[in-house]
Amino acid sequence: MKKCLYVVGLGVVLWAFNAEAETIFVSLEKDNSIAVVDPLAGKLLKTVAVGRRPRGIALSADAKFLYVAVSDDNTIKKFNADTLTELADLPSGNDPETFALSQVDKRMYVSNEDDSQVSVIDVDKNTVLTRIPVGVEPEGIAVSPDNKWVVSASETTNMVHWIETKTYTRVANTLVDPRPRALTFTADSKQVWVTSEMAGKLMILDAKTKQIIKELVFEVDGVTAEKIQPVGVLVDKKMQRAYVALGPANRIAVINVANLTVEKMLLVGARVWNIAFSADQKYLYSANGLSNDISIIDLEQLKVIRSVGVGTNPWGLAVKP
Amino acid sequence: MYFIKQCGYLWLTVFTGLSLLFGTQVDAKSTVKPASLLTVNIAMLAQLDKPAINLLTIDPMVLDKGELGAELAIQENNITGEFIGQSFALKKFIVPANANAETVFNEHIAGKFNYLVTLLSPEKTLAIADLAQHQAMLILDAATVDDSLRNTACRDSVLHLLPSRAMRADALGQYAVKKRWHRWFLVVGAEPADQLFADALKRTAKRFNIKIVAEKQWSHTFDARKTAQAEIDVFTQIEDEYDVLVVADEQNLFGEYLDYRTWSPRPIIGTQGLSPVAWHPTHDLWGASQIQKRFKIQAGRWMNEQDYAAYLAIRALGEAVTRTHSIAWQALRNFMLSDKFVLQGYKGSALSFRAWDGQLRQPILLAAPRSLVAVAPIEGFLHPKTELDTLGYDAPESLCKRKE
Amino acid sequence: MSLLHYMRAMQGIIGRELWRFITQRERFISALVRPLVWLFVFAAGFRAALGLAIAPPYDTYILYEVYITPGLCGMIQLFNGMQSSLSMVYDREMGSMRLLMVSPLPRWFLLLSKLLAGAGVSILQVYVFLLIALMYEIEAPWQGYLLLFPALMLTGLMLGALGLLLSSFIKQLENFAGVMNFVIFPMFFMSTALYPLWKLKESSKILHALASYNPFSQAVELIRFAMYGQVNKYALAYTLGAFILFSSLAIVGYSPSKGMMARKGMG
Known part of the structure; x- marks a missing residue:
């Protein structure tokens, strides 16, 4: 065994920073399974079969349940997050790609890509409350932390649809740049950050006026503009830094929220898709779709520590503290 | 001897209703709310091929030319249009192999439509383009692959959707x-x-x-x-x-x-x-599996190149109308040929038109019958502007003299 | 012969080499400029901007600049080793070599001291180079910089021994240009300094074979792993073996009775 100084050293450093063990669940689109990764050791622990074409993945607020959208089985599966035993199939509607969980009232909002609609599910009762028509190929979806709004981005219609949670009606549509992929609310629920894959852009929408208030175009040295295709986007709780995965540019852009500038470009695996924070937000994990691995990023040093092979086409991640 | 099919009207009525129901329409790109419904009328002129020899009996003969792709695109345009008060209607003119496409054009299309999607032979495409020369018409050619139509015989009013030879x-x-x-x-x-x-x-x-x-x-x-x-x-x-x-x-x-x-x-x-x-059943990258599925459910078969081209033609128009809030053909044409125009075509890169010859710049799939082998431009072929322009006639080589 | 004699002789040789290095400012600057030009011009122009796939010792994706840094450390040592050999020829021509060779100390010891002196100088250059690279965010863990020292010592000795061996064949100063063309460049280009082995395999099987047997490749790999606090045992054994082989041959080459020296009318 080439047990080397560095690994040991790194392990010690990691241990010092993060004494609590975390588990990352990664949905593997082409392996019909999820990977379970220990980020501390940088190790793939196991792979568990979940169903056909798993994509969207998230944990319940109390981290007891894991939900995985298995698109080709036309359902979202509910698992016990500790044992990974299957508990239920949620009536997600056709081809669920991804979904958002409300941390407040146990509602789940599902993007049904083929049917151009958003399904609202009561996860406890396992029933569909309503289905809301949106644009063609809805993908990115998010619930505001104050639980007032759900936003859904449709990739082909190129719009962000605003759904009021009180009435479950779509009350506004914002036209954005082509192929909006992912979106997220800021912690104060005042802004929505949306990425446009084709325009290589980040757009910030004001939740009050529903208008684009700021835009940021990404550039990477030595990489042509076509390769810069922003997908996953996250803003930290303190609203100091935001992170955008740039797809085939193999980079994660680190953005200073205050002045909206790119602080650093972090090199990760090929075609980086979705990203997730560790529970303490000291680390960021990225699913790299084409290189079949996830990258682990130390956010204090802004450094990619390591990349761990997980399986074919990692799509999304959920982090269990 | 031709027949006319109509479609899109159902969608039109449905969405007119819907857009009235959903009151608020916030539009970030312009402060003016669309006051009234903009309707874009698109004509499609297709001429059926002469019966061809079918070497492979396992491949079904596809007789409809690009129609189904066009229909899918009209539906998608209308879903988008519904949110911002725009609607798209497609009128199809499908002429048999032995009929005269020019007559159909003169009688039913000329002067009545600003936008025409053609699925014709190279000769007919050129003939129609010449007839349309002095009209307010934008032609979207979804069938030819000839380099001559993009070079010495290029016409100002024609955009080509399929990659040239x-x-x-x-x-x-x-x-x-x-x-x-x-x-x-x-x-x-x-x-x-x-x-x-x-x-x-x-x-x-x-x-x-x-x-x-x-x-x-x-x-x-x-x-x-x-x-x-x-x-x-x-x-x-x-x-x-x-x-x-x-x-x-x-x-x-x-x-x-x-x-x-x-x-x-x-x-x-x-x-x-x-x-x-340009398109292949084995292609499932960059969200392509999504449209492959949508098309297959609707058409009952795989999407072919002409379906894809007709789909892109109508989506391109939809995109241009959505972005410009205009249905003036000159404005749309200029926008579509500008740097600002970006079309998503499920091939990894944003598609756009080459201003010098109206060719849609796009990646090309290199496919074996059951496997997608590679996607060009191949890594390592560099271009100062966009690597997509390493394929075909680049601006300096082009023999097309278009009015910019 | 007391140990003191040995010590003083070695000190003299190393001191002389260091002094020569420090006083010849152009040599110091050129030793640094060469790898820096490669790093900032070549690597930047080369556009492996999308990152190189993970291969040990790297834990994640790296930029091309990061990849070629150990190779450039090797390049510094390669040039230095060859330049030492040039200085041997120079010494021989000027006669100071004769003076050294007639000292009562054993010849192998003198040659080894010479090698140590050369390696010491090259290590100095490498650390200065890495310091500059650090400013461009090409950094390794601190353990790596420590482990790098013994690794560089061995690779420096090996490449120096190769230079020494070559110098025993060279008659005149002008032949250094030949060394550049026939030794330095082929060794550098046909190695893992610029491209990883798996990448070479993708383009040419012959190049892959040449690069994997090239002792310079193994020296570069030893440096690369050491920089990340790891020991590549195969590269270590290979480099050590090459050092023993080259230095033995060089000692034979410099021996007045049977070596090249005799035939060249020296000694």
Whole structure:
């Protein structure tokens, strides 16, 4: 065994920073399974079969349940997050790609890509409350932390649809740049950050006026503009830094929220898709779709520590503290 | 002798209703709310092919030309349009092989439509473009692949959706360079189109320093003493060593016979074997599986190149109308040829039109019958502006004199 | 012969080499400029901007600049080793070599001291180079910089021994140009300094074979792993073996009775 100084050293450093063990669940689109990764050791622990074409993945607020959208089985599966035993199939509607969980009232909002609609599910009762028509190929979806709004981005219609949670009606549509992929609310629920894959852009929408208030175009040295295709986007709780995965540019852009500038470009695996924070937000994990691995990023040093092979086409991640 | 199909009207009514129901429409790009419904009327003129020989009985004959792609795109445009008060209507004019497309154009399209999607032969496309020269009309050509229509015979009012032969040959050439297939044995069919593709291949060979060690014309001679097996054995016995056999047989009259039958064991590329195409059933990257599925549910078959081109044509119009809030053809044409125009075409890169010849710049799939082998531009072929322009006629080489 | 004699002789040789290095400012600057030009011009122009796939010792994706840094450390040592050999020829021509060779100390010891002196100088250059690279965010863990020292010592000795061996064949100063063309460049280009082995394999089988047997490749790999606090045992054994082989041959080459020296009318 080439047990080397560095690994040991790194392990010690990691241990010092993060004494609590975390588990990352990664949905593997082409392996019909999820990977379970220990980020501390940088190790793939196991792979568990979940169903056909798993994509969207998230944990319940109390981290007891894991939900995985298995698109080709036309359902979202509910698992016990500790044992990974299957508990239920949620009536997600056709081809669920991804979904958002409300941390407040146990509602789940599902993007049904083929049917151009958003399904609202009561996860406890396992029933569909309503289905809301949106644009063609809805993908990115998010619930505001104050639980007032759900936003859904449709990739082909190129719009962000605003759904009021009180009435479950779509009350506004914002036209954005082509192929909006992912979106997220800021912690104060005042802004929505949306990425446009084709325009290589980040757009910030004001939740009050529903208008684009700021835009940021990404550039990477030595990489042509076509390769810069922003997908996953996250803003930290303190609203100091935001992170955008740039797809085939193999980079994660680190953005200073205050002045909206790119602080650093972090090199990760090929075609980086979705990203997730560790529970303490000291680390960021990225699913790299084409290189079949996830990258682990130390956010204090802004450094990619390591990349761990997980399986074919990692799509999304959920982090269990 | 032609028939007219109509579609889109159902959608139109549904969405007019819906958009009235959902009151608030916030539009970030302009402060003015769309006051009234903008309706875009699009004509589609397609002429059916003369009955072709079908070498492969396993492939179903597809007779509808691009119609289903156009229909899918109209639906998608209307879903988007509904949110911002725009609607799209498609009127299809489908003429039989022996009818006169020009008459149909003059009687039913000229003066009545600003936007026309054509699925015609190169000659007819040019004839219609000339008829439309002095009209307020934008033609979206979803069928031709001829380089002449994009060079010396280019017309200001025409946009070409499908990649030209030169683009396809370059895609093949880039992959050949990557694989070090530097010596080509070119086999050309008897049809005029085959010669055009052979010319494109020769241009590529020159660009990428590939040597065509031998070129042979395939003549359909029928010799009772020979089976296809023996015939190809003898036909492919050439003196020079070669790395790949490159075939130009666009009508698919003999190309499929070549593989596994050549004298020396060599791969077949070109119109058969590994082929450069705009769209292919094996393509499932960059969200393509989504549209493949949508199309298949609706059409009951795989999407072909002309479906894809017609889909893109109408989506491009939709995108331009959505972004500009205008249905004035001149404004749309200018916008579509500008740097600001971006079209999502499920091929990894944003698609746009080349201002110098109206060609849609796009990646080209290199597909074997059951496997997507590569996507051109191949990594390592660099271009100062966009790598997509390493395929086909770049601005300095173009012979097209368009009014910018 | 007391140990003191040995010590003083070695000190003299190393001191002389260091002094020569420090006083010849152009040599110091050129020793640094060469790898820096490669790093900032070549690597930047080369556009492996999308990152190189993970291969040990790297834990994640790296930029091309990061990849070629150990190779450039090797390049510094390669040039230095060859330059030492040039200085041997120079010394021989000027006669100071004769003076050294007639000292009562054993010849192998003198040559080894010479090698140590050369390696010491090259290590100095490498650390200065890495310091500059650090400013461009090409950094390794601190353990790596420590482990790098013994690794560089061995690779420096090996490349120096190769230079020494070559110098025993060279008659005149002008032949250094030949060394550049026939030794330095082929060794550098046909190695893992610029491209990883798996990448070479993708383009040419012959190049892959040449690069994997090239002792310079193994020296570069030893440096690369050491920089990340790891020991590549195969590269270590290979480099050590090459050092023993080259230095033994060089000692034979410099021996007045049977070596090249005798035939060249020296000694």
